[in-house]
Amino acid sequence: MAGYIGSKSSVTQVDGYTEAEADAEFVTKTGDTMSGDLSLGDNDKAIFGAGSDLQIYHNGGSGNFIDSVNKDLYIRCNLDAGITGGDIAIQPKAGENSAVFRDNAGAELYYDNSKKLETTSTGVDVTGTVDSDGLTVSGTPVRFNSTAPMLNFMEVGVADSNHRIRQNSGNLYIQKLSDDEGTATDRLIIDGGSGNVGIGTTTGSAQLNVDATGDKVTISARVNANGDSCFQPLNASGTAVGNIIANASSTAYNTSSDYRLKENVVDLTGASARVNQLNPSRFNFISDADKTVDGFLAHEVATVVPEAINGTKDAMRDEEYEVTPAVEATYDEDGNELTAAVEAVMGTRSVPDYQGIDQSKLVPLLTAALQEALTEIASLKTRVEALEA
Secondary structure (H helix, E strand, O other), X not given: OOOEEOXXXXXXXXXXXXXXXXXXXXXXXOOOOOOOOOOOOOOOOEEEOOOOOEEEEEOOOXXXXXXXXXXXXXXXXXXXXXXXXXXXXXXXXXXXXXXEEOOOOOEEEEEOOEEEEEEOOOOEEEXXXXXXXXXXXXXXXXXXXXXXXXXXXXXXXXXOOOEEEEEEOOEEEEXXXXXXXXXXXXXXXXXOOOOOEEEXXXXXXXXXXXXXXXXXXXXXEEEOOOOOXXXXXXXXXXXXXXXXEEOOOOEEEEEOOOHHHOOOOOOOOOHHHHHOOOOOEEEOOHHHXXXXXXXXXXXXHHOOOHHHEEOOOOOEEEEEEEEEOOEOOEEOOOOOEEEOOEOXXXXXXXXXXXXXXXXXXXXXXXXXXXXXXXXXXXXXXXXXXXXXX
């Protein structure tokens, strides 16, 4: 027999025990020491507190419970002053931590006995990936301390929308992720050493380097030898083809014109006849009906000075547009999906591909025509003077 709890006067003999044996096994209500087990049946509770505030019991199934009824529950070590040590560990089985609470130190959370989160004197350390529905940061900056830190952005319910910010070898990248495995294409790079910026390219070879697939144009923003701001387009081969220069008082738009870039140079003749083929007009743009301007119709100029015109008369191009917008998934307060995400429905339509004109390309023709006119005027003046003499 393990022991008795009850009124000693009522205990005389139990299951063949003598009164002396019963006395030896008796535990008083007012305080005593017992050895051996105290067994309680299923759903029988060890209850503590005048209001039955703490209850410990087994439910007869797979559950063991510690219920703190309407009270805070404290699990403590080192209740007595002067005792050191005493960390608290919560373990599903011996030697495998789920949570550890260090005395005068941090709290730790584990997954399969591998520490994932720890509070420290400066904040929180996390090992592994953090998956969060939202993140608000205030106060000190966010820091990523690793060899190649990165921050991924994945938009729920929107296909082909994953991007990340990544640092590697001192350079900062914005990358497009083609899949969840992290296959990345560089979209923007900031060179950590030079400060050069590359867009649509894997390198920052100039202060501003823009590379668009198909029509490749590299643009370099820099300061020229005179200290002026210079915006310089480069062709697909990386050759300078002009620039825009801004000094303290004006802006110049320059195209390549150095003689060393040219060959087969001949005089421009017949300019007057070609100028007469031009049809200067007055008109307003549909988008600005109240403003009348001087100019040309691009397709008319194309037959006279084709290099001044970009595009083809009546050209069309395909344009992608959103037929119906994407709809995000909705969730209840427990994170259960209520309605699934719906991707945007896209369509393609044909729209005008408008022509453009660079009127500066007309200057050589107009200059040659003026020279022809001046030559003819000088000749006529000479003839008139001869007749008058």
